[in-house]
Amino acid sequence: MKAVTQDRYGAPEVLRIEEREPPTPGDNDVLVRVRAAGVDAGVWHVTAGKPYLLRLIGFGLRAPKQKTPGRDVAGLVAEVGKNVTRFKPGDEVFGTTLEGSFAEFVRTSEDRLALKPATISFEQAAAVPVSGSAALHALRDAGRLRAGERVLVLGAGGGVGSFAVQIAVALGATVTGVCSASKVDFVRTLGAQRVIDYDWEDFTDDGERYHLIVDTAGHNSLSRLRGVLVRYGTLVIVGGEGGGWLLGGFGRSLRAPLVSAFASQRLIGLISEEDQPALETLRDMLADGSITPAIDRVFPLEKAAEAIEYLHAGSPRGKVVVTV
Structure with a gap:
């Protein structure tokens, strides 16, 4: 089979295509013939080996332990182990x-894995697991969102942000999205009742206070974000962009629980997992139309490096996907 491979950290140009034997599934495993794979911010971080905190927590100190990038997958079940009961060959999964x-x-x-709804494509399904799960956990679990509350989504036009807007609307919230000028109309189509173009308007200036903030952008201080929360509101930080070479943007996530311990507001650095219950919830929301994956561009496997670089440049509206 063909697989993207990297032997060292660096810019996406370190990636290459190589031929190797397909993996053999164990008793509890599923072998998936990949039709599409999502590209999330974590793919760039692991490829580059930055911030260095990632290397220290087990991704590989001098070279990546995982030689093939990517976590999101959508495709057809090719083979199942003897203990697998939920899937059979030919099933469409993500x-x-x-x-x-x-x-x-x-x-x-x-x-x-979960069964892919028949109403969406493999490309759409591949865009969901990592970003959709992060948005769901941020809103429902960490954020404890209730219908009628006011939600502010920073980075509303990106991968996690585009799902966060849609899921918050589906849960009955009033949503304000913050994004660049080029994404204002796009974020409106996701269901946000109000959209703020950060180039022209400061979301802290209008006196609005929010019950929940989901920050996927990583450029605002904790004190600045706390200033637009209600007294017992919640801030959930998803990921970490920018920052220094060691911690990157994850410094805020590490500081958040320390600040929260002495405040009435809850500040949370989210650690999200793509668990089965979350995937099944997302599957149901996809099936009933509550959420629709927004895909900016699709790249072939041979241009995976370009896909990662395009995402890192920060311009995509929604998700970037690699097709196989």
Whole structure:
């Protein structure tokens, strides 16, 4: 099979296509013939090995332990282990893998997969697991969102942000999205009742206070964000962009619980997992039309490096996907 491979950290140009044997599924594994794989911010971080905190927590100190990038996957079940009960060959599935999804075949466990709704494409399904799960956990679990509350989504036009807007609307919230000028109309189509162009308007200036803030952008201080929360509101930080070489943008996530311990507001640095319950909830929301994956561009497997660089440049409206 063909698979994208990297032997060292660096710019996406370190990636290459190589031929290798397909993985053999174990007793509890599912072998998936990949049709599409999502590109999320974590793919760039792992490819580049930045911030260095990632290397220290187990991704590989001098070189990446995972040689093939990617976690999101959508495709057809090719083979199942003897203990697998939820899937059979030929099933259309989506989910995640720990072994890298930028390949023609991947091996994963059945609890990392869900059946793909027939109403969406493989490309759309591949855009969902990582970003959709992060948005769902940020709003429903960490944020404890209730119908009627006011939600502010920073980075509303990106991968996680585009799902966060739609899920918050589906849960009955009043949503304000913050994004660049080029994404204002796009964020409106996601269902946001109000959209703020950060080039022309400061979201802290209008006196509005929010019950929940989901920050996927990573450029505002904790004190600045706390200033637009209600007294017992919640801030959920998703990911970490920018910052220094060691912690990157994850410094705020590490400081958040320390500040929260001495405040009436809850500040949370989200650690999201693509667990089976989340995937099944997302599957149901996809099936009933509550959420629709927004895909900016699709790249072939051979241009995976370009896909990662395009995402990192920060211009996509929604998600970037690699097709196999």
